[in-house]
Amino acid sequence: xxxxxxxxxxxxxxxxxxxxxxxxxxxxxxxxxxxxxxxxxxxxxxxxxxxxxxxxxxxxxxxxxxxxxxxxxxxxxxxxxxxxxxxxxxxxxxxxx
Amino acid sequence: xxxxxxxxxxxxxxxxxxxxxxxxxxxxxxxxxxxxxxxxxxxxxxxxxxxxxxxxxxxxxxxxxxxxxxxxxxxxxxxxxxxxxxxxxxxxxxxxxxxxxxxxxxxxxxxxxxxxxxxxxxxxxxxxxxxxxxxxxxxxxxxxxxxxxxxxxxxxxxxxxxxxxxxxxxxxxxxxxxxxxxxxxxxxxxxxxxxxxxxxxxxxxxxxxxxxxxxxxxxxxxxxxxxxxxxxxxxxxxxxxxxxxxxxxxxxxxxxxxxxxxxxxxxxxxxxxxxxxxxxxxxxxxxxxxxxxxxxx
Numbered sequence: 001x002x003x004x005x006x007x008x009x010x011x012x013x014x015x016x017x018x019x020x021x022x023x024x025x026x027x028x029x030x031x032x033x034x035x036x037x038x039x040x041x042x043x044x045x046x047x048x049x050x051x052x053x054x055x056x057x058x059x060x061x062x063x064x065x066x067x068x069x070x071x072x073x074x075x076x077x078x079x080x081x082x083x084x085x086x087x088x089x090x091x092x093x094x095x096x097x
Numbered sequence: 098x099x100x101x102x103x104x105x106x107x108x109x110x111x112x113x114x115x116x117x118x119x120x121x122x123x124x125x126x127x128x129x130x131x132x133x134x135x136x137x138x139x140x141x142x143x144x145x146x147x148x149x150x151x152x153x154x155x156x157x158x159x160x161x162x163x164x165x166x167x168x169x170x171x172x173x174x175x176x177x178x179x180x181x182x183x184x185x186x187x188x189x190x191x192x193x194x195x196x197x198x199x200x201x202x203x204x205x206x207x208x209x210x211x212x213x214x215x216x217x218x219x220x221x222x223x224x225x226x227x228x229x230x231x232x233x234x235x236x237x238x239x240x241x242x243x244x245x246x247x248x249x250x251x252x253x254x255x256x257x258x259x260x261x262x263x264x265x266x267x268x269x270x271x272x273x274x275x276x277x278x279x280x281x282x283x284x285x286x287x288x289x290x291x292x293x294x295x296x297x298x299x300x301x302x303x304x305x306x307x308x309x310x311x312x313x314x315x316x317x318x319x320x321x322x323x324x325x326x327x328x329x330x331x332x333x334x335x336x337x338x339x340x341x342x343x344x345x346x347x348x349x350x351x352x353x354x355x356x357x358x359x360x361x362x363x364x365x366x367x368x369x370x371x372x373x374x375x376x377x378x379x380x381x382x383x384x385x386x387x388x389x390x391x392x393x394x
Contacts, residue, residue, distance in 0.1 A: 009145055015117030073116045076152040080145040089144065090178055094151060094185035095216050 001057050001086055009080030010073075011080035017069035021081040024059040028052065047074050054096060055082055101224060101249040101289075103163065104128050104387040106335040107344070108252075108292060109322040110167070112137035113146040119153050122162075126326035129163035134179050135170070135194055143175050147182045149188045154186035165226060167192040171201065177208055183223075184212035190224035197233045202244035209247070224249045226292075230257035235276045236297065242287030250290030252321065253280050256297075268304060270311050281316045290318040309334040336388040337381045344368075345378035345385075352378075 006022035032044055044066060051074075052060070060082075064074070079097060083089075109127035111119050113134055122130050130155070138146040154164060166188045168179035183191060194207050203224065209223050224245040229235055235258070242251050253276055259265070263270040277293065283292035293312040296305040309320055309331050320331050337345070347365045352375050355363050362371045385391035 009148075010116070013115070013117065017116075069116060070120060072120070072152040072156040074150070076116070076149040077145070079152075080148045083144065083148070084174075092178065092181070094182050097151060097155075 001055050001082065003057070003060050003082070003085040004087055005085060007081050007084035009082075009084065010069075010077030012065060012067055015068050015070075015073070017067060017074050018065040019074075019081045020056045020063040020065075021078075021085050022061045023085075024061050027060055028058060029052050029061040031061075031063045032066065033064065036066070036068070036075050040066075043071070044074060047071055048078060051078050052082075055079070055093075057082060061086075101329065104384075105163070105290060105319040106249065106388075107319060107322045107328050107331050108165070109325065109328065110137065110295070110307060113153075114138045114142050115152040116149060119149065120157050123157075123330055127162060127322060127325075127328050128319065129165055130159065131165045131167050131192055131321070132188075133167045134175070135167050142256045143169070147175075147179060151182045151186045154188055156184070163189045165190045165192050167194060167228070168205075170194050171204060176205075180205065180208045181212050181215070184209060184218055185216040187218065188223065189248075190226055191253075192226040192228055194228050194254075195230050195234070196227045196241050197231055198237055199240050199244035202227060202241060202248070204249060206245050221247065223247065227251040228254050229276075230254040230259050231261050231279065232258070235279050238280050238283035239286055242283050242289050248287075248289055249319065250292055251280060251284050251296050252292040253277060254321075255294035258294075267309070270308060277312065277315060277317075279348065285316065291316070293320040295321040295323045297323065299326070302326075303329055306330050306334060332388065335384065336387045336390050339390075341381055342385045342391055345381040348374055348378040 003021060003023045008018060008020050010016050010017050010018045030048060032041055044064060048062060050063060105128045107127040108129040108131050110131045110133050113119055113121055113132050132150050134146055166183040168191055169175035191209060193202060196202060213220050213223060225245055227241045227248055229238060229251060238251060242248060255273055258276060266272060281291045297307050298304060305327055312320060313334050322328055344365060348370055351363060352372060362369060
């Protein structure tokens, strides 16, 4: 999936996560900010990479600002940001998520 | 898969816009959760709420609580994608807002069938709930109840209805009496369930109990909920008392015995009992058992 422009998903509310995505420079670039980075950083990274793979996103810059979100919230906010960045609004690939 | 006749004393609305509020909702133990994609979600966040909904339906265990989705109206650009996401994630049912004619149900059912086929869901597994919020909807309540085999219940939404009627809220519910009566009549005639509107004064527990007692006595099956603190009050009203359970047991037992001996009418306490009261007694026992107030023989 090709990203056309920068986009965000989520919020910085407690229990949520703000995900910023933008077209990359030929590769994946990932930045994670979280108060619980030492405990959950690798788990957040795994969730983000799995979701990007599932959506076939290979060229993007992704910034994750975690505020204590659970796994499915991170997935949901990242997917939202990706769909927005790819201008996908209808006939979304729900079965593939 | 959900059952059309399951217990639905409380149906709790949850905004899908707030991530923190939707994942732990099962701890409040409503009978049903209605994930709201409509009024509680800002237009700019409709897409985000839909994706969040998909992920909680797909990945969160709601411990057997029914999971319904209130989609956006057919007069918006959102409703078809709402249905695709909800069905793909395996929701138990769709609540259709602002229904006025059977056509409003038919167009939703068509999209639900398409989504069930597209995402390999069992055909017919997604139930439908009809929300009635206008005078025309109230007038057509029976036709709406019969518009699809998937319909398990109809509900009254008082906010929009009151505005359409130019009516004002009263503590005794008089302003809603005609609509509530027509709805429960239509539901019973059609063989579907019937649910009351939300009590919007969240901290008015006395008013909530009075309102709930009224609709319970009228024959409603449950009530919509906007705050978890309302759930135990409604469940209490909808749970038969020990005396009601005892009397229902006696009616069922005596009707069974007396029928064998050819007796049609008899007394339980001070009440004259005949066979017409059997169905009501059985309903009280079913409600008591479902609510955990009766464990069976």
